[in-house]
Amino acid sequence: MTTRTASPPSTASPLLDLQSLVVAVRRRRRLWTLLALVGFVLGAAVAVLKPPPPTAVATVLVQHTADQPNDPGTLIKTDAALLQTTNIAGTALKALGSPDKPEDFIKEYSGTGLTNNLLQITVTAKTETQATARAKALAEAFVADHVARLQQAAEAESKALTEQRDRLKADLDQVNKAITDASQGNAAKTSPNLETLFASRAELTSRITDFGQRAAEARVGTPRLVAGTQIVDAPRLVKASLPKAAATDAAVGLVLGLVMGIALAAVGAVVADRPVLRRDIAANLGASVLTELPRTPRGPLARLQRRRVREARERLTATLARQVRGGEETVCLLELGSARSTAGIALDLAADLRKDQPVLLVDGLPGTQLAKAPKASGTGTGTGTDTTVVRAAQAPDSPEPGQLRLAVGSVAPGTAWTDLQHLGTRAVLVVRAGHGSAAWLHTVARQMAEQRIEVIGVVLIDPDPRDRTDGTLWDGPPAPPRGGGEPPARLNGAAPRLTERQPVWTAAVPDDDSDQEAR
Structure with missing residues (x-):
């Protein structure tokens, strides 16, 4: 007689067993501990063997014509981007008499907006003296460029306003001539026309006065912005602490090595399937x-x-x-x-x-x-x-x-x-x-x-x-019923162990x- 027992329904195994993965990664702790230690040592070694180059910083106060209290910092970001142009880099190198290329010099400095009107310039160089000189030249070149752009903008605006005022003056001369011609004729026939001409003359006179005031304000506002844009913090060297740099680089290396080791252990555990x-x-x-x-x-x-x-x-x-x-x-x-x-x-x-x-x-x-x-x-x-x-x-x-x-x-x-x-x-x-x-x-x-x-x-x-x-x-054959004297x-x-074949x-x-x- 043959007995057939249906096997229990198979349950779908998960695509990734997190418990097994965690255990497998923990069992490979030698790998990720070693990589973390290697990262720690390499980070500290980089800080000692390759210290940061001499660095100088300068702070510039920048005034804008469109300064607003609620400005989110877009204007100072624009200034930081303008600092990274070959025009300013070339002007600074020319002032220093350096043969370096502006494209290479751009990689050695950066600008950071501290507030809406404060720009910090950071420059690295081979020596401390060179770093300080380049920071000063960059700050002066930026201030000169910014002042030049303010003056150009003011002159362009004043010129446009003055030209518009001159056109209105020409129109006013024509209106005055028309009024004179009309006054020499019959007053009864030209009374409505005179009223219109007098109204036009008054409007033109008002507009001419307005454009004249705006042109004067454009010229007057520029000296204030030019005087406000200046170097408020002279270039100074940034003192680098070797222990602090070594600790920072070692910590970064430790974290990177640990993350890399755990990632390698996890990938190896999934691929090996042990x-x-x-x-x-x-x-x-x-x-x-x-x-x-x-x-x-x-x-x-x-x-x-x-x-x-x-x-x-x-x-x-x-x-x-x-x-x-x-x-x-x-x-x-x-x-x-x-x-x-x-x-x-x-x-x-x-x-x-x-x-x-x-x-x-x-x-x-x-x-x-x-x-x-x-x-x-x-x-x-x-x-x-x-x-x-x-x-x-x-x-x-x-x-x-x-x-x-x-x-x-x-x-x-x-x-x-x-x-x-x-x-x-x-x-x-x-x-x-x-x-x-x-x-x-x-x-x-x-x-x-x-x-x-x-x-x-x-x-x-x-x-x-x-x-x-x-x-x-627990999915083996069913156990026989236990009787008296039968061993468990x-x-x-x-x-x-029975005498008959099992x-x-x-x-x-x-x-x-x-x-x-x-x-």
Whole structure:
């Protein structure tokens, strides 16, 4: 009889998992910390090795004919733009007798509007004396240019008003002549015409007087604007503080390096797609996380954390020993990105298991990782008289009577998958968080299913300390009802050891059928 259970509906995964991204960026803190430090050092070095050039500033009071109290600063902005013209730059260079080109000189100074009528001129040069002289020449050239434009505008306005007044005077002469001619004729016949002529003469006289006053005001107002436009703050040097410049440049470099490092870490995490959370690793491998082992502490705080790591390693050994002890099938530890840690776990586990019976440890790791592995911590010395270590090529097909067989191997890229069956039919995957990509974890799960190797669970190496996700898969086959005297089902993918053959449940990997069959 075949039972078919429909698989639960798949939920669409988000395009970008922010939690995984944050964890991945935090795990790459060495990268962005290093870049921030490099930016800090480079910023400070630039301030020391390349100090700012000598700088001089001058302040000019600028008067405008259209000054208004509510001016938003457009007039002073126009003056700052006029300061950046080749005309003023050439006049200043000519006054200094410098052979430099105005186009190049423009790049060495700038104008800033402090208020509606105050313009600050900043000039940089090779020496302090040159900076002061150029600032003075620029200020004088700007004042002269501004005064010249005021006078030209006043003269043009006065000339226009005077010409208009002269035209009106010519019209007034014609009106006066008409009045004289009309007065010599018959007064009775010309009375209405005389009234019109007298009205025109009065209007023309008024307009002539108005234009004359406006022309006079245009000429009178110019000296006031010319006298008001002047240098109010003589050119002076700006004293640069080296410590302040170094601190500013170092802070800017630190921020830029930090931002660049975080951006690179984020982009690398998205492109690499290496799962770091328990739930993602368990989902991609199709097996639950049994236990985990934190990173080996280093640095000045290593002694404070060594006890915590040793206790975690002892708990890990005890957990795996319960999975291995009493089983008839060989259990193998398969590493992914954690060969040294897997070798140490295997030695600890062998030292714990040999208390009950002799252990045959089959070494299938590449190189000599098992020989370089750290000795067992708190459970034994790693190898002894009751532990036999052999390479996978020289391992016997079956252990001696009363001897427990334990194997270690690898599922890293380049693994010969068909050789894994010779290591064992039950496996514990020892995976370093953030090492393998999601595609490779799927590959490992598929190969385990195709080789008919039962995955007991996953041991997570170097997990994120702030990871609070659940690494247990709950979508397995339904547990049988518990009866009297029946032992409880073992969790996290470890099936109970029965005498009858149990169905093999394959891992949930891509392109598999959506239905699961149990025969």
